[in-house]
Amino acid sequence: MxxxxxxxxxxxxxxxxxxxxxxxxxxxxxxxxxxxxxxxxxxxxxxxxxxxxxxxxxxxxxxxxxxxxxxxxxxxxxxxxxxxxxxxxxxxxxxxxxxxxxxxxxxxxxxxxxxxxxxxxxxxxxxxxxxxxxxxxxxxxxxxxxxxxxxxxxxxxxxxxxxxxxxxxxxxxxxxxxxxxxxxxxxxxxxxxxxxxxxxxxxxxxxxxxxxxxxxxxxxxxxxxxxxxxxxxxxxxxGGGVLYLDVAADLSLGIELIKQSLDRLGVCNRLNLLLVHEDIYATALPVIQEALSSLDIAASLPPHDHAVGYEWALDPEQEATVTVLPVASAGEAARVSNEETSGLAACIVTSSATTADEFMAAYAGTGVFWNAPTRLLDGFKMLGVPETGINIDKVPGxxxxxxxxxxxxxxxxxxxx
The missing domain is CATH 3.40.605.10 (Aldehyde Dehydrogenase; Chain A, domain 1)
Incomplete structure (x- = not known):
């Protein structure tokens, strides 16, 4: 019974x-x-x-x-x-x-x-x-x-x-x-x-x-x-997914991945922190803001009055927000992702295999992606079966x-x- x-x-x-x-x-x-x-x-x-x-x-x-x-x-x-x-x-x-x-x-x-x-x-x-x-x-x-x-x-x-x-x-x-x-x-x-x-x-x-x-x-x-x-x-x-737009990124692909990463706001693997190489930041930012605006998403720009990795999905009042931050390199992007976020998942958008390898080797989180959205970190999407959750512990198991x-x-x- x-x-x-x-x-x-x-x-x-x-x-x-x-x-x-x-x-x-x-x-x-x-x-x-x-x-x-x-x-x-x-x-x-x-x-x-x-x-x-x-x-x-x-x-x-x-x-x-x-x-x-x-x-x-x-x-x-x-x-x-x-x-x-x-x-x-x-x-x-x-x-x-x-x-x-x-x-x-x-x-x-x-x-x-x-x-x-x-x-x-x-x-x-x-x-x-x-x-x-x-x-x-x-x-x-x-x-x-x-x-x-x-x-x-x-x-x-x-x-x-x-x-x-x-x-x-x-x-x-x-x-x-x-x-x-x-x-x-x-x-x-x-x-x-x-x-x-x-x-x-x-x-x-x-x-x-x-x-x-x-x-x-x-x-x-x-x-x-x-x-x-x-x-x-x-x-x-x-949670909170990270997307890094490298200096060698195809900006149109990056915008498409940003949109794919924000199809749902209340999930852990959505885009939360957008890192942009400082050499393309000025030219890419207007395009990024236009894309976010089309989705009714606000961009939180520097200087931030919150933690860089603040998880917007857990904030019902401001969930339609993405933090944007310029960084100097793929190495710095990986460091920020490791130190300032939960370590759930991060994506690098770049046409350079060398830079992608550098980022993926340095990022220690649970899922790492090259030219693919962090929304893919999901049992059904990756493994073909439902999941009980996504574990990000830094211990064996x-x-x-x-x-x-x-x-x-x-x-x-x-x-x-």
């Missing part, structure tokens, strides 16, 4: 009930055959297509409430579902169903005494996810968890709770039942209270790993709270778009020869 069908007395109790139900369903999910897992994902795609009217109606109600509350243009765009977006979501589910499963057992070699060493991949068990008001993420994360054979506890923002509830009840849960998997494997916290996020990262015995997506400060606070409770996190706290092969634990097994 889903916790959506009960009335817990407190937020903490609601989250704990979700986690307990997911844990109960986890062993059967972990043991499921590949064809059963893929059948569940295919059933989600079918169910999503069949429930279009219901999902769109729930989303329209969420949008109406959000608009009445004064939600910004970029955030409304993240919240909005449409026929086209539902079609894309269904196609992503079908692609995920067809994607290969990682080997569960990989021979590594032989040990003394005729023993064999094998690396096994095991599900985590139950994985939590706290994410912003983006209904499509409900399906993205749930499908990745099912593909990796992990149960899950999802918690979304209040603005998207109606849409997410409909997606769980009408798409995800019945699709699991269609292939005789326990629908309790994917839980959605039924409370809009923000305290639910804190409760989710405080259950190490039930939910040892939580995926965190959202605004920088809130996500960092949750990661710190999780650490205090012994819960590991995959945090996606900060999954980095960049986190997808189903990353959601596992290694186990070393020593066996007789």
């Amino acid at each position: 889903s916790v959506l069908d009960v009335e817990p007395t407190t937020v903490t109790a609601a989250v704990a009930a979700c986690a307990t139900a997911a844990r109960g369903a986890a062993p059967a999910l972990a043991a499921a055959a590949d064809q059963v897992i893929d059948g569940a994902l295919a059933a989600m795609a079918t169910r999503l297509s069949g429930a279009r009217d219901e999902v769109l109606a729930a989303n329209a109600a969420d949008l109406e409430a959000a608009e009445s509350a004064g939600m910004s243009r970029g955030l409304l765009d993240r919240l909005r579902l449409s026929e086209d977006r539902l079609t894309t979501m269904a196609e992503a589910l079908r692609l995920l169903a067809a994607a290969p499963h990682p080997e569960r057992s990989i021979p590594l070699g032989e040990l003394a005494g005729g023993l064999r060493l094998v690396e096994r991949r095991r599900p985590v068990g139950v994985i939590g996810a706290n994410y912003e008001a983006r209904p499509n993420v409900t399906v993205d994360v749930a499908s990745q968890l099912v593909k990796s054979r992990n149960a899950g506890v999802l918690r979304t923002g209040s603005a998207a709770l109606g849409s997410a509830t409909t997606l769980v009840r009408s798409v995800i849960a019945p699709a699991l039942s269609d292939v005789d998997l326990d629908p309790a494997a994917i839980q959605l916290v039924p409370s809009a209270d923000r305290a639910a996020a804190g409760a989710l990262v405080a259950l190490p015995d039930l939910v040892p790993l939580v995926i965190l997506r959202g605004s920088g400060d809130s996500t960092r606070s949750l990661a710190q709270l999780a650490a205090q409770h012994g819960v590991r996190t995959l945090a996606h706290a900060d 999954p980095r960049g778009p986190v997808t189903y092969p990353d959601l596992c634990l290694r186990q070393y097994a020593v066996l007789p020869g």
